[in-house]
Amino acid sequence: MNALREAFSDGAVIAKRNVIKIKRVPEVLVFVLLSPIMFVLLFAYVFGSSILIPGGSYREFLIAGIFAQTVVFGATFTGAGLAEDMQKGIIDRFRSLPMSRAAVLVGRTASDVVYNVLSVLIMALTGLVVGWRIHTGVVDAVLGFGLLLVFAYAFSWVMAYVGLLVPSPEVINNASFMVILPMTFIANTFVPAENLPGPLRVFAEWNPVSAVTQAARELFGNVPPGTPVPDVWPLQNPVLYTLIWSMLIILVFAPLAVHRYNRVRS
């Protein structure tokens, strides 16, 4: 129990340091905020203009998918941040201090929530500008955003582990692209999962990115009317399925990342 308290109090010191960096290097923040705007506009106008959904608006259908994709991509920052700390040698200093072995990771994943909150906020505003609306109540909307952030937080532990594996920060973008692109495209993010061919369809239906997208769509009231109820359990219970995945990811990747941190040399 003491170890857990230390992980959080030391983690808070590290998170504060990372947040100071966000303030001092606003260039990073600019890109963090510009890319979601670009995503929303590109997809809304390029695909949104040519794909029709019977009885609904493709643009509205799309926004939740872009939210999900953007927060998953946002996890790359966690990995890049850790890889950079390693390259700069500061991880060695932390590892020589009598601090919690989990603190650097707890602090990093926590401070990256700031990025995710900002990028979700910016995307929502951009969405509103291009015609996306929330058709449910405040509680559902808050739950929808909350769920996106929970999944984003969990996924940042995956990238934390990857960030400690790669030899330099430059590698992390390529490494994460290989994983994140299929994860976010073989899903119901941009097209309904039931239209995908055989194996891809199965992957998409069980893909947690589909579940978080489906959950957001339902909570924002963006499911086109008359859409058949999905016939797989994950998409029928997307909120629960997303929470289960988030928990599993943290349970697997947090210990892996801490284990790796204990051995890594910058």
Place this chain on the structure above:
Amino acid sequence: MDLMIEARGLVKKYGEVVALDGLDLEVRQGTVLGLLGPNGAGKTTAVSILTTLTDPDAGQARVAGADVFADPHTVRTRIGLSGQYAAVDEHLTGFENLDMIGRLYKLGKSRSRARARELLERFDLGFAADRPVKTYSGGMRRRLDLAGALVAEAAVIFLDEPTTGLDIRSRRELWDVIHDLVSRGATLLLTTQYLEEADHLADEIVVIDHGRAIAEGSSHELKGQVGGQRIEATVASADHVATAEEALRSLAVGDIQIGARSRSILVPVSGGTDVLQQALRLLDAAGVELQDVGLRRPTLNDVFLALTGHIAEPETAATPELAVVEEARP
């Protein structure tokens, strides 16, 4: 407790490469051990192991009374480390860097702030305390990094090549700081590839090469191992080098080293100023025009050459005698 660092038979392999090959170290309380060796000798690996960053493949170690492998957390509460690359956060200010370290040492808010201010003043960084570190010069960053190792007033301080990459002036400044530290009773393990630095700062020196200690003792004792004095002469023109060598051969008690480019010649002799006078007469008789001549004690570089057959730091020929030795290599 007299020994603050005690390591036995440390072995560390990275694949085929043997970084440490059975290294023993002992550092008494309040003394400075200089771990001296060229790049790749295993100095940083030794520091990594003793500061709990790396597990060895074999061996035992105790630091400040705690077992490094059985109880690393206790060791971490009693040590301060300043690594080879200034491990400071360049986006934080100097104050924020030290305050953060204080908090992680669990000094508490007010104590860690006070300590940060105090150290910034002591390291002449007070004027830049609230500036982001990325505006600091290399020397300032190193001083800040060193300050980071002292935040908790730890019993044992490890400095891994604290002055590598610094200019002469910053190096001297850092030496003063380290001197001050030692005078306050800290126990220090310092690695360096600068012979001059170990000579200047360390009570005891362990010369390490290929992961093994190849010699140890005080600077004085090590110099004693290579024997007596040398006459070093710089001649006015390169044509005179061979003549000078010929003239002084009768005085030499070992191999004469010649540096063609620097027009200098190094002759091991036995005896003192009488030999120097004799040498001057011989050179004069041979018609050698001299630019500079003197008698000097062997440097640690001579020690290294005698022990290993190669010199420690070919790229940092800061003093003329280093250049001489370098060029004398086959």
